[in-house]
Amino acid sequence: MTIPEQTPIGDAFALLAKNTDLSLEEYTRITRGQAEIEAFLRQHLPTFSTVLYGAFSRKTMVSPLAGNIVDMLVVFKDDIRHQLPSKVFTELKDLLQSQYPEARAPEFSQSLLLPLGELQYKIKPAFAAGQHNYMLPSEKFNEWVEYDLNASKRLFEQENIRHGGELASIIRIIKTWNRASGHLFNGYYLELLVIDVLADYEIDNYQRTLRHIFAAASSEVVFQKEDPASLEFEVDGLNDISDLIGAIKLLKKSWLLANTAMINEEEGRIRQALDDWRELFPGVFPSDVDMAVGQARKAGVKGAEALRMLQTGLK
DSSP: OOOOOOSHHHHHHHHHHHHHSOOHHHHHHHHHHHHHHHHHHHTTOSSEEEEEETHHHHTOOOSSOTTOEEEEEEEEOGGGGGSOHHHHHHHHHHHHHHHOTTOBOOTTOSOEEEEETTEEEEEEEEEESSSSEEEEEOSSSSSEEEEEHHHHHHHHHHHHHHTTTOHHHHHHHHHHHHHHTTOOSOHHHHHHHHHHHTTTOOOOOHHHHHHHHHHHHHHHTTSOOBOTTOTTSBOOOOOSHHHHHHHHHHHHHHHHHHHHHHHHHHTTOHHHHHHHHHHHSTTTSOOHHHHHHHHHHHHTOOHHHHHHHHHHHTO
16 A cells, blocks of 8 residues: 655645545534434434444545435334334334425335435434344335444455555545536445455555546446345445446546546646546546645645745646
């Protein structure tokens, strides 16, 4: 793992990686939303707790917050095991919709999507079956099935350690690319896809790693991904043939752009390389101003000297 590179492209990607990481204030907004939902439920339910899991616990949610989905369990006492999951879910759904009428349950789903500000909370009922294991409603049958919240987190942490801690940044950058490209991929599916295509690859720098992902993923997207937490749950992939074709075209186009950018960088055409990456990440890849400001902050430069550095960076 050899990520750090003191080059304009390397600096731009380092800034992009930093910009995609949630701030403390953003994490606080997520937990405030959780607390608001809890406060309402507490007025009507005797005993329960809530758990945030998924991308939140893996630290792979992307800044800015808009468009992120927060996975949340409402955990009841285990005596609900004697009730049908559909009954428990319907009662929870009806209760939350009385306060949040815009909340909706997708067809054939036992989860509720509850918009709160710029976020969506994906809420499921559950009861504990162990330290990190919970029983959740099956998506296929009207029964409770076991779900290991830590399974995907363990997989991610193992791979993140193997990649020197850079897997999290790569996943957030790829999720940012997905967002800028029309949100074709489900976020969890995309995480598992990236982990798979990097299984025999060592992250050396962001540019080469992204080019590898775009090349390898174009042949992998035809396959479904299994949820490490439970085989009972399918990870939403690209089930529609038109979406699948669109995804393959997008990945091939992205590989061509990434490859062109790499060639331009290797041959010293830094301005063209930056423009290529900005085309791949429209509206989010650091601008010249962003990079100059970042360099000034990194150097601890302020005032008139920072302004001179900014003007130099814009030439």
